[in-house]
Amino acid sequence: MLKLENIWKTFNAGTINEKVALQNLSLTMEEGDFVTVIGGNGAGKSTMLNAVAGVFGVDSGKILIDGVDVTNLPEYKRAKYIGRVFQDPMMGTAATMQIEENLALAARRGQSRTLRAGITRAEREAYMEQLKILGLGLENRMTAKVGLLSGGQRQALTLLMATLQRPKLLLLDEHTAALDPKTAAKVLDATQRIVEKDNLTTLMITHNMRDAIAYGNRLIMMYEGHVVVDVSGEEKKKLTVEQLLNLFSQASGSDEVDDKMVLS
Amino acid sequence: MTSFLNAMPGAVAQGLIWGIMAIGVYLTYQILSISDLTVDGSFCTGGAVCVVMMTAGYNVWVAMLAAALAGMLAGLATGFFHTKCGIPAILSGILTQLGLWSVNLAIMDMKSNIPLNVNNYDVLISLRYLQEVQKGTRPFWQHPILVVSVFTLAVIGVLYWFFGTERGCSIRATGANPNMARAQGINTSFNQVLGLALANALVALSGSLLCQYNGFAEINMGRGAIVIGLAAIIIGEVAFGKLFRNFGLKLLAVSLGAIIYYVVIQFVISQFKMNTNYMKLISALIVALFLAIPYWKQQYFHKKGKVRQNA
Ligand SMILES: Nc1ncnc2c1ncn2[C@@H]1O[C@H](COP(=O)(O)OP(=O)(O)OP(=O)(O)O)[C@@H](O)[C@H]1O
Ligand SMILES: [Mg+2]
Numbered sequence: 001m002l003k004l005e006n007i008w009k010t011f012n013a014g015t016i017n018e019k020v021a022l023q024n025l026s027l028t029m030e031e032g033d034f035v036t037v038i039g040g041n042g043a044g045k046s047t048m049l050n051a052v053a054g055v056f057g058v059d060s061g062k063i064l065i066d067g068v069d070v071t072n073l074p075e076y077k078r079a080k081y082i083g084r085v086f087q088d089p090m091m092g093t094a095a096t097m098q099i100e101e102n103l104a105l106a107a108r109r110g111q112s113r114t115l116r117a118g119i120t121r122a123e124r125e126a127y128m129e130q131l132k133i134l135g136l137g138l139e140n141r142m143t144a145k146v147g148l149l150s151g152g153q154r155q156a157l158t159l160l161m162a163t164l165q166r167p168k169l170l171l172l173d174e175h176t177a178a179l180d181p182k183t184a185a186k187v188l189d190a191t192q193r194i195v196e197k198d199n200l201t202t203l204m205i206t207h208n209m210r211d212a213i214a215y216g217n218r219l220i221m222m223y224e225g226h227v228v229v230d231v232s233g234e235e236k237k238k239l240t241v242e243q244l245l246n247l248f249s250q251a252s253g254s255d256e257v258d259d260k261m262v263l264s
Numbered sequence: 265m266t267s268f269l270n271a272m273p274g275a276v277a278q279g280l281i282w283g284i285m286a287i288g289v290y291l292t293y294q295i296l297s298i299s300d301l302t303v304d305g306s307f308c309t310g311g312a313v314c315v316v317m318m319t320a321g322y323n324v325w326v327a328m329l330a331a332a333l334a335g336m337l338a339g340l341a342t343g344f345f346h347t348k349c350g351i352p353a354i355l356s357g358i359l360t361q362l363g364l365w366s367v368n369l370a371i372m373d374m375k376s377n378i379p380l381n382v383n384n385y386d387v388l389i390s391l392r393y394l395q396e397v398q399k400g401t402r403p404f405w406q407h408p409i410l411v412v413s414v415f416t417l418a419v420i421g422v423l424y425w426f427f428g429t430e431r432g433c434s435i436r437a438t439g440a441n442p443n444m445a446r447a448q449g450i451n452t453s454f455n456q457v458l459g460l461a462l463a464n465a466l467v468a469l470s471g472s473l474l475c476q477y478n479g480f481a482e483i484n485m486g487r488g489a490i491v492i493g494l495a496a497i498i499i500g501e502v503a504f505g506k507l508f509r510n511f512g513l514k515l516l517a518v519s520l521g522a523i524i525y526y527v528v529i530q531f532v533i534s535q536f537k538m539n540t541n542y543m544k545l546i547s548a549l550i551v552a553l554f555l556a557i558p559y560w561k562q563q564y565f566h567k568k569g570k571v572r573q574n575a
Binding site: 053074075076077079080082084086090091092093094095096097101104105106108109110111113114115116117118119161 | 426428429430431432433434436437440441443444445446447448449450451452
């Protein structure tokens with residue numbers, strides 16, 4: 001479903017701030033794979049997701065989604081295949097627009113925007129049903145401006161928006177990191193349900209090792225811009241946090257484990 | 265006071281005409297979140313094209329359509345600078361505006377002023393008509409206030425419909441959150457260009473009305489238009505913001521804001537016998553003040569919050 005072939009990406013090339021963020025990164029995901037991604041700060045996790053989404057071009061390598069070479073497609077054209085939820089709750093929704101308007105925009109992802117009505121009565125009813133599934137009471141606030149919602153509500157809404165039109169690929173970049181633990185658990189739970197219901201191919205970045213083990217059928221660890229650990233199936237199910245930390249220090253060649261990873 | 269009251273209909277008519285320009289500014293400033301300075305030039309472009317076409321014998325509607333199209337081209341130029349050349353939006357507008365000064369002169373055959381005699385051409389509105397309706401020598405439905413009101417309502421109606429369509433919603437999303445818009449498959453660059461073109465078409469249309477009303481087109485007629493537009497938006501928001509929630513009513517508030525602006529200016533001029541050349545300075549200061557208020561408020565609350573934390 002997703003194929004990354006020898007991707008290189010350098011930021012600020014030729015300056016003192018030069019940073020090689022992706023180094024010969026390769027990754028293949030099968031249809032229905034739910035892959036969790038871990039790695040220390042600056043390992044290149046977000047850069048990988050942004051490269052797939054087309055936020056910026058890559059220096060070399062190839063990106064294929066469902067067999068289609070999207071390496072040179074602009075972000076808005078790739079959106080046809082991709083649903084995204086960002087780390088920042090402000091990023092995924094239009095704050096000055098209504099909940100139902102945001103949903104209607106998302107329902108048209110990948111379609112051309114015509115002079116037909118931006119939202120129809122039938123849609124409104126359908127959205128109401130789908131908002132009920134989130135269990136946050138948003139179905140009664142369809143015409144409220146999204147800016148009035150809490151961070152958790154906005155992330156849940158963004159998640160629904162990302163999956164309203166079934167994406168070939170769902171990209172989640174620490175989408176619960178900005179939320180309090182209780183809300184984070186709720187949003188993760190909703191994520192799990194939606195992914196299972198639609199059997200979505202998903203790539204989820206997290207800093208929480210336990211979540212990384214608990215969710216998905218495959219786990220990858222990134223270090224210095226490429227994948228250094230890749231476990232799946234039974235092996236992943238049996239994985240413990242200690243084992244993961246060991247794998248990390250082996251891969252990075254040091255006992256120095258990222259603070260944030262230990263904490264979580 | 266009587267001189268002010270006598271001048272009232274003229275001030276309202278002028279405010280209505282400029283209100284259409286202000287609605288154009290609203291599209292870029294509020295909906296697209298772009299400060300588009302093209303308007304100072306494209307307003308005159310509209311006037312120049314209209315007068316030149318009419319004096320060449322074209323029908324007033326044809327002339328106004330051509331004016332709107334010319335304004336659209338100006339918007340396209342700014343959009344091109346911004347989205348294809350990576351020039352910041354404000355600077356793109358300034359570049360187009362500067363270039364338009366030469367273009368506008370060229371349209372007007374290198375003259376800085378071209379008259380449009382009401383007696384010789386079938387104009388839609390005119391200061392003369394206003395006086396004649398008041399005297400009773402013209403039917404009331406040719407009153408400029410009525411004509412421009414109908415025009416304004418038509419413009420608001422079309423915009424209300426458009427911004428409810430899929431494309432219109434995608435333009436609003438582009439202005440509200442471009443990251444989200446792109447993630448939802450919206451071509452934000454295209455929408456910015458489209459919005460700029462649409463806005464400047466309205467601005468030029470407004471210019472074409474003003475030149476008919478005044479009976480001439482003049483190279484400096486658009487100077488400071490952006491400030492008048494912002495003033496109208498701010499006044500409309502302050503006066504009707506709490507009352508008008510619907511998008512159509514918000515556009516109406518902009519138009520009403522422009523009317524209030526011109527009435528106030530007329531009042532100041534006739535009451536204080538002020539030299540009209542000071543109006544631009546006063547307008548600039550008033551707009552600066554209103555733009556500063558939200559910032560000051562925020563600073564004030566910020567400080568208060570800090571004090572509470574320490575306590
Ligand atoms: N737009 C950018 N411009 C310059 N450098 C960047 C940019 N984006 C990322 N980088 C750099 O690339 C490296 C990889 O960053 P990335 O955001 O992918 O890390 P990450 O694995 O997501 O880390 P974190 O866990 O902190 O989110 C970092 O050194 C970062 O500073
Ligand atoms: Mg990151």
